[in-house]
Amino acid sequence: MSTIAANLQAVEATIQSAVKAAGRPASSVQLLAVSKTFPPEAVLEAIACGQRAFGENYLQEALDKMRSVARLAPDIPVEWHFIGPIQSNKTRPIAANFQWVHTVERLKIAQRLSEQRPPEMGPLNICLQVNISGEATKSGVTPAELPELAHQVAQLSNLRLRGLMAIPEPETDVAKQRAAFAQLRALYDSLCGEGLALDTLSMGMSGDLAAAILEGATIVRIGSAIFGARQAVVSK
Ligand SMILES: *Cc1c(COP(=O)(O)O)cnc(C)c1O
DSSP states (O other): OOHHHHHHHHHHHHHHHHHHHTTOOGGGOEEEEEOTTSOHHHHHHHHHTTOOEEEESOHHHHHHHHHHHHHHSTTSOOEEEEOSOOOGGGHHHHHHHOSEEEEEOOHHHHHHHHHHSOGGGOOEEEEEEBOOTTOTTOOSBOTTTHHHHHHHHHTOTTEEEEEEEOOOOOOOOHHHHHHHHHHHHHHHHHHHHTTOOOOEEEOOOTTTHHHHHHTTOSEEEESHHHHOOOOOOOOO
């Protein structure tokens, strides 16, 4: 078995044991394989194992990779999720090439994505990135500004607001990991209580996926545990 195949099995096993511990249905967590910095061949290997959803952070790298994957595996429907920072001059290709965007933090960006989404593709699935306390990247809308942004984005016609995303500070203590995810979960519950029809909590990476699932994650974004350690990234 290849390394990627073995890693995917191990990640699936971790997901299933966390789902069980949380008393949640086995199918309630989707694995997003984060393939940034890895070549199309790595994506194809994961596809051969049955993986269909991939996350990318850098637009040009993602577009090149999508093209290669579509050429080499033309009959397989692959779902691409954009999970990197969004520059406003890059919204058009994002809207035209991805099924999901996890990193919306401003109304202006959401409006552009909605205007530029090709209608025949159907609505673009959106998560709002929230800067829960101590977030390492400092990206994301603040919890205080989240409700207004969420209600505005929910009105945009070519978007479908699905839920929230966060990248908490890396933390090895499971109780602290859970506390950060619980904050995102509380914000999510409160938006649902205000009538927004959300179904997605995008949280949990290689180092903290079990804690995220215990706190209600529905999408875990896993890179290095599947594809191996990344080289240092030069910004693209
Ligand atoms: C790189 C990245 C991941 C995956 O991180 P790993 O620790 O390698 O699992 C998940 N989410 C986002 C937003 C990322 O940028």
